[in-house]
Amino acid sequence: MDLKIYKDKQEVAEQFSNYLVDQLKDKETFHVALSGGSTPKIVFDVLADNFAGKVDWSKVHFYWGDERCVPPSDDESNYKMTVEHLFSKIDVPEENIHRILGEKDPANEAMRYANLLEINLDRIEGVPQFDLVILGMGDDGHTASIFPHEIDLWDAKDHCVVATHPDSGQKRVSINGKVINTAKEVVFLVTGASKAEKVEAIVDKTEGSDAYPASLVNPDSGNLVWFLDEEAAAKLNQNPS
Numbered sequence: 725m726d727l728k729i730y731k732d733k734q735e736v737a738e739q740f741s742n743y744l745v746d747q748l749k750d751k752e753t754f755h756v757a758l759s760g761g762s763t764p765k766i767v768f769d770v771l772a773d774n775f776a777g778k779v780d781w782s783k784v785h786f787y788w789g790d791e792r793c794v795p796p797s798d799d800e801s802n803y804k805m806t807v808e809h810l811f812s813k814i815d816v817p818e819e820n821i822h823r824i825l826g827e828k829d830p831a832n833e834a835m836r837y838a839n840l841l842e843i844n845l846d847r848i849e850g851v852p853q854f855d856l857v858i859l860g861m862g863d864d865g866h867t868a869s870i871f872p873h874e875i876d877l878w879d880a881k882d883h884c885v886v887a888t889h890p891d892s893g894q895k896r897v898s899i900n901g902k903v904i905n906t907a908k909e910v911v912f913l914v915t916g917a918s919k920a921e922k923v924e925a926i927v928d929k930t931e932g933s934d935a936y937p938a939s940l941v942n943p944d945s946g947n948l949v950w951f952l953d954e955e956a957a958a959k960l961n962q963n964p965s
């Protein structure tokens with residue numbers, strides 16, 4: 725596990741954007757699973773502002789680790805957020821954008837998306853392999869849309885699952901833990917003081933931390949990198965400040 729700690733959310737977004745663009749340089753195609761959340765939003769802004777014309781976006785295929793079961797025009801849609809902050813500002817072929825259809829029946833859509841991943845990506849022991857999975861972490865320790873009250877979905881036999889938000893009851897389609905841990909690389913983007921307690925529990929492996937789905941992220945053979953801001957890293961033992 726590699727921990728990278730930066731001053732604030734903006735610096736996390738800038739550093740991660742540079743990191744991503746660097747990785748794209750020597751690749752012919754690159755399959756990335758995006759995340760919703762507030763930090764990716766800034767990452768998309770930075771990518772659009774700094775790298776719109778500087779990257780061959782046609783070699784990048786975009787997927788999502790999770791999506792809310794709402795139409796693509798809904799403000800809750802992760803796809804909509806990405807269109808507004810990134811796709812509308814870069815030159816990426818429509819056929820490279822593989823969205824989860826939040827407007828469809830969740831169970832059918834989870835099956836369709838799992839099938840699409842199985843067809844489009846290389847597979848390791850049958851599990852689709854992303855080049856990179858970008859994850860956020862909720863204040864409750866959830867990641868993608870695997871929440872603590874449904875932690876069993878992590879090991880679900882289907883590569884995509886239907887999850888339910890614990891408070892709103894909103895349905896979501898999410899990749900499962902096997903797909904996350906089969907990726908060549910997994911990056912957490914976690915910022916803000918409200919995350920500090922869970923970050924400390926997970927990184928320092930404190931007792932009971934295995935109840936948080938984010939603690940189960942442990943790529944089989946790939947890299948795991950945490951991009952944190954100082955607030956999110958404030959309680960870490962490793963953190964000198």
Ligand SMILES: O=C(O)[C@H](O)[C@@H](O)[C@H](O)[C@H](O)COP(=O)(O)O
Binds near residue numbers: 791
């Ligand atoms: O669609 C979602 O809700 C996300 O994929 C979710 O897992 C998110 O990444 C975290 O809730 C962190 O969100 P923030 O970046 O806003 O803290």
